[in-house]
Amino acid sequence: MTETFVAKTDSLKDGERMIVAVGDREIGVFRHRGKFYAYSNTCLHSGGPACEGLIIAKVFEQILPDKTSAGLFFSDDDTHFVCPWHGYEYNIETGACAGDPKQKLRSFPLVVKDAGIYVVT
Amino acid sequence: MDLISDRGNRVAVEELNTSRLLKNARKQADKLRLDDMLVVDVDSHHYEFEHLDEVLPFFENEVFKQLVLAGRSKGRGSLLPSQTSFQDMGGRITRYPMRSSEKTDKGGKHRDIQLGSRWMDALSVDYACLFPTQMLHVGLTTMPEVENNLCWAYNRWLTEKILPGSDGRFYSMLCLPFSDPDESLRQVEKFGDRKGVGGFCITAIRTLPVHHNSYMKVYRAIEERGLSLSFHSGTNSGEPIFKSLNRFATVHALGFPWYAMLHMSNWVTNGIGERFPKMPVIWIEAGLAWIPFLMQRLDHEYMLRTSEYPGLKKLPSDYMRDMFYSSQPMEVTDMIQLESTFRMINAETQLMYASDYPHWDFDVPGKIYDLPFLSEKARHSILGGNAARMFKLAPRNEKQRANLQRFGNLAA
Numbered sequence: 001m002t003e004t005f006v007a008k009t010d011s012l013k014d015g016e017r018m019i020v021a022v023g024d025r026e027i028g029v030f031r032h033r034g035k036f037y038a039y040s041n042t043c044l045h046s047g048g049p050a051c052e053g054l055i056i057a058k059v060f061e062q063i064l065p066d067k068t069s070a071g072l073f074f075s076d077d078d079t080h081f082v083c084p085w086h087g088y089e090y091n092i093e094t095g096a097c098a099g100d101p102k103q104k105l106r107s108f109p110l111v112v113k114d115a116g117i118y119v120v121t
Numbered sequence: 122m123d124l125i126s127d128r129g130n131r132v133a134v135e136e137l138n139t140s141r142l143l144k145n146a147r148k149q150a151d152k153l154r155l156d157d158m159l160v161v162d163v164d165s166h167h168y169e170f171e172h173l174d175e176v177l178p179f180f181e182n183e184v185f186k187q188l189v190l191a192g193r194s195k196g197r198g199s200l201l202p203s204q205t206s207f208q209d210m211g212g213r214i215t216r217y218p219m220r221s222s223e224k225t226d227k228g229g230k231h232r233d234i235q236l237g238s239r240w241m242d243a244l245s246v247d248y249a250c251l252f253p254t255q256m257l258h259v260g261l262t263t264m265p266e267v268e269n270n271l272c273w274a275y276n277r278w279l280t281e282k283i284l285p286g287s288d289g290r291f292y293s294m295l296c297l298p299f300s301d302p303d304e305s306l307r308q309v310e311k312f313g314d315r316k317g318v319g320g321f322c323i324t325a326i327r328t329l330p331v332h333h334n335s336y337m338k339v340y341r342a343i344e345e346r347g348l349s350l351s352f353h354s355g356t357n358s359g360e361p362i363f364k365s366l367n368r369f370a371t372v373h374a375l376g377f378p379w380y381a382m383l384h385m386s387n388w389v390t391n392g393i394g395e396r397f398p399k400m401p402v403i404w405i406e407a408g409l410a411w412i413p414f415l416m417q418r419l420d421h422e423y424m425l426r427t428s429e430y431p432g433l434k435k436l437p438s439d440y441m442r443d444m445f446y447s448s449q450p451m452e453v454t455d456m457i458q459l460e461s462t463f464r465m466i467n468a469e470t471q472l473m474y475a476s477d478y479p480h481w482d483f484d485v486p487g488k489i490y491d492l493p494f495l496s497e498k499a500r501h502s503i504l505g506g507n508a509a510r511m512f513k514l515a516p517r518n519e520k521q522r523a524n525l526q527r528f529g530n531l532a533a
Contacts, residue, residue: 016133046485047145052135054213057127074127084134084142084215086482 003111003118012036012117017051017081022121027108028052029119032079032092038108038119039095048085050105055081058091058098122219124212137219139236139479143243149487155245157520158501159530160486161508162241162249164353164405164447164475167233167283168220169253169275170200175282179274185266200271202261205358207369214481230286237291240478244485247505247517249476250319251279251291252405257355260327265300272298276312284317292512294320294351294403299327302335309342319512320349320401325380326357332391340393344400349445349511351403354380378411385441389419392432394440401511403445406477409462410452416441416465442467445511447475448503449484460494469499473508498528506530 004022006029012018017030019041026041028051043050057074064070080089080098089098095105109120123131135141150156169176173193180186189200209217225235241249256275259268276295284291295312297305305321312318321343323331343350356376357363363379366372381404388394388402419437423430433440446466453459466472477483489495489503506528508514515533516522525531 015130042145046488047149049142049145053215054124054126054134054211055132056211056213082210082213084213087210087213089213 002121004121006038006110006117006119009112009115009117015055017055019049019051020119022119025121026051027119027121028081029110029117030055030081030092035093036110036112036117037092037095038110039090040106040108043083043085043088044097044103044105045083045086045088048083048088050083050088050090051081053082053084055079055092058089122222124215124218126212134215134219137216137223139216139223139239140243142216143240146485146487147243147245149485150243150245153487153490155486155490155504156518158245158524159248159505159509159514159516159521160244160246161474161505161512161514162244162246162476162478163403163473163508164252164449165237165240165246165249165478166252166254166480167237168255169279170255171221172233172278173200176271176274176278179277180270181273182266182270185270200267201255201258202263202359204258204356205369205372206356208481210481216479217481220479231283233283234286234291236479237287240476241290244476244478246476246486247521248290248292248508248512248514250508250512251283251293252322252353253296254480256296257324257353258326258357259296260299260324260329261357261359262300265298265304268300269298269304272296272304272308276308280312280315280317287317289317292317292319292514294318294322294349294353296324297321297339299323299329299336302333302339305336305339306342309339309346313342313346313348318348320351320403322351322353322405323384324355325352325384326355326376327380328383330387331384332387332393337396340397340400344397347399349401349403351405352381352384353405354378354407377407381407382411382415385415386419389433389437389440390430392430394443395432395434398443401445403447403473405447405475406449408450408452409446409448409459409466409472412441412446413462413465438465442471445471445473445507447473448489449475449477450482451484451488453488456493459492463494463499469496469502470507472503473511474504501525501528502530509533 006020012031028041030037041051058078062070079092082089095107097103111118126132212218225232262268354377356372358372416438423437509530510532513533
């Protein structure tokens, strides 16, 4: 078990992300709604830098009780990060792929101590 | 740089540098030792309208040159019909919104060559066939003079200003002004012998009958020169049958194979392959899943209604197997089906790797390399050997030479 320093906690603001190198591996560390999340920066689809693209709310379609569509909306609850190569989307809180939640990016534990964030590998 | 996210929020992303964006592709290439194999990409792109100032001087007709120049300078004009298109998925494909910000050496080679070298080196692509982007829709113009002038100007600019600066790594199949068969022939005669010209391309987003007698002289001129003909497919949200499609994804999913199937059906049914047996024909960017469907469909009709296929001496699927296919975007969700498709098209000799870079659904070479059912020979041939034979491309190092020789693909 190795702890690798990522950043000072106050230098990674909510809604931001950092990429850290741990050996020959890259890990994306996100701060989202006060919590930290860490995932492999290698997309499950084609190996792109999964953590380096746009961070954006999940899009959902609201279906009304009469089964008609009320249109497309951004979710207030779910946020995705998007691989910039082809657009594979991942849930920022779980690492699950939006198109097939059975597929998940490898996640890594994080430790917050002494005003710093550390990723555990 | 900031990108626009949901509800107007902005997300900071690192400045675009193609080499950095594709660093994982370079790692894959190193792991697979792709530099030891000749890798040829038969379908890559650049954004030619970003250099319209360079292309415009090559317009032959002063009236159309003035129309374009005056219109665009005031932001009024549109050279080609516009499309509803969200290729970049709202900025999710970051290289689209950030493209213009990427830095290149202003005193160096043409910007497109510099950017091309970056992605080619990252993917371990040795040679790439360069196609335009916006001009893939040139067939939608209702003004044949615009198509003629634009193809002429682009073909001159490309062969005189762009390809010569690529040290031979870029070649092209030049766009034909297909609405005008006589002009198409003139451009084959003018440009067909130029360095870096591997053939000509029918931009397939159009519904003209490719079997019409007026085109035979064009095909003959291409065949006589030992060149290839390609059909480069695309999307068209304005196509009447697609007007109910309410997502770009479905326009994209159906559009590419639709135009390929349309032209392939006419090509095969009318026996054009019998008439020009020495002209290689390549079907580009329609994926692969449509091919087994059409093979079976046309064979079925042919066996029942043979009198409507008097020019054919074998099954339609046999003619389709004589032709060539680019691999991208390769549908991979059912590996058994994909393996069957490879068998049906004789992929070992007929399939050629394509990236489609920098477009949004590009494929890395590893997508071919990692297929579990490929033989070593098929892997080498599809990734580069088949294209090396067709376009007479030389190896770039001794290991590539040995591999090309080993699998019978050394042609230059």
